[in-house]
Amino acid sequence: MSQVVLLDNEAVRALRNPTHPKHRRVVAHAQVVAQRKRRAATIEVAVPSAVRVEAGWDRTASAWAFPNRLRITDIPLDSVHANTAASIRNRTGVPVADAHLGAVIQSEPADRITVVTSDPDDMRLVAGHRQIIVVAI
Numbered sequence: 001m002s003q004v005v006l007l008d009n010e011a012v013r014a015l016r017n018p019t020h021p022k023h024r025r026v027v028a029h030a031q032v033v034a035q036r037k038r039r040a041a042t043i044e045v046a047v048p049s050a051v052r053v054e055a056g057w058d059r060t061a062s063a064w065a066f067p068n069r070l071r072i073t074d075i076p077l078d079s080v081h082a083n084t085a086a087s088i089r090n091r092t093g094v095p096v097a098d099a100h101l102g103a104v105i106q107s108e109p110a111d112r113i114t115v116v117t118s119d120p121d122d123m124r125l126v127a128g129h130r131q132i133i134v135v136a137i
Helices: 009-016 023-038 049-055 062-069 079-092 096-107 120-126
Strands: 002-007 042-048 073-075 112-117 133-136
Touching: 002 009, 002 023, 002 096, 009 023, 009 049, 009 062, 009 112, 023 042, 042 049, 042 096, 049 073, 049 096, 079 096, 079 120, 096 112, 096 120, 112 120, 120 133
Parallel strands: 002 042, 002 112, 042 073, 112 133
Antiparallel strands: none
16 A cells, blocks of 8 residues: 655644744654654655745755655646646635645545645645545644
């Protein structure tokens, strides 16, 4: 069974700053993922590029050294994701980053999708008919 863990803007910002009130919760979740990877479970942690931009995550900046060490992959806003995200945004009115998250959720081939988010309602809204696990921070 394959699994992907997606991060929203708040989760990304919390990872960067150890004094962020949600930092410990997000790091704890990242540690659980790392432990499962050690047991040979297929788990990927990813962030849509629009989320990374909204959070200000510049992978070349030293302030982002800790999140960079976590091997979080980027999911680009390609034309297929952009079309789906535009449709989601037009239908729901969510921000662009949330719409990109929704496009990723709807197209993700993984068997299990977990979203670490500060806005569970929006994530369920943008997921469409796709079943997701929401980790509220």
